Amino acid sequence: MTIFDETYTLTGGTPIPKLGLGTWFIDDDKAAEAVRAAVEIGYRNIDTAQAYGNELGVGEGVRSASVPREELFVSTKLAAEIKDYEGAVAAIDKSLETMGLDYVDLMLIHSPQPWDEFREGDYSEGNRQAWKALEEAHAADKIRTIGVSNFLESDVDALLETAEVTPHVNQLLVHAGNTPTSLLSYCSDKGILVEAYSPIAHGEILDNADVQAMAEKYEVTVPQLCIRYTLQLGTVSLPKTANPEHMRSNAEVDFVISDEDMTALRSLDDRDYGGSAAFPVYSGK
Incomplete structure (x- = not known):
């Protein structure tokens, strides 16, 4: 029994592997190889987005992987700038076409606002219109589950005013040093599973002395601890890497x-993302 065998169950009954592979910053021409390597190692949860520019490569990796398509959980995201029904319908179909897949297991609205x-x-x-398109694609079995990303409580509340389906997932920036406790509790109360992207704080947490000391205590690496x-x-963890050695290590x-140490990590405040702060999700807004 390894982490690869462990799943959560989304509202509605769909299982989702607890550990996934993030593909942000993996170039399209490298994505297929990364996906195939991850699947060979044991990963069954693969996450991409229209904004990543690598859906073509990720789709190729999924189609040519060493296990059947139905054994994989594949996610993508509707571009943050799409805030209308017709645009969302077209973008959903475009993702499926680009990836060469009959369906995806999860599709998210990437952000409540354009970047x-x-x-x-x-x-x-605009989010309600995009959500309507996702709901229809979900009903048509083009998308097995639907969700949001970077949504705060108020964003979800506004969506739920007209939603027929409560989001199955909210993908959020969650890591030691940035634990949005109230938002995590809110999602739990709504039956929304949280996926943690950048669980290693986009690499910046590697230099935190307190986290380093705790990792040494457990005789693990800082990424493994994080x-x-x-x-x-209780979140899905989505570390990003194209390096097979890191993929293996991240799963150990x-x-x-x-x-006691969980409490210490929850209370840690370390949100210095260095040069990556130029990206909206790391900007501190």
Whole structure:
């Protein structure tokens, strides 16, 4: 029994592997190879997005992987700028066409606002229109489950005013040093599973002395400690890497962080993302 055998069950009954492979910043021409390597190692959860520009490669990797398509959980995301029904319908079909897949297991609205207006402006109606398109694709079995990403409580509340399906997932920036406790509780109360992207804080947490010391205590690497932390929070963990050695290491998380150390990690505040702060999700807005 390894982490690869462990799943959560989404509202509605669909299982989702607890550990996934993030593909942000993996070039399209390298994505297929990365996906195939991950599947060979044991990964069954693969996450991409229209904005990543690598759906073509990820789809190729899924189609040419060493296990049948139905054994994989494949996610993508509707571009943050799409805030209308017709645009969302077209984009959903385009993702399926680009990936060469009959269906995806999960599709998310990537952000409640376009990236250049992240955490600014009210796009509630646009999100409701995009959600309607996702609901219809879900009903048509083009998408097995649907969700959101980077949505705060108020964003979800606005969506639920007209939604027929409550989001199955909210994919959020969650890592030791940035634990949105109230938002995690809110999602749990709504039956929304949280997926933690950047569980290693886009690499910046590697330099945190307190986290380094805790990792040494457990005789694990800092990435292993951070991934285990997000798993013990009850989230799906989505570390990104194209390196097979890192993929293997990231999955070696069969240890347990004590309650005392979990409390310490929850209270840690470390959101210095260096040069990556130029990206909206790391900007501190």
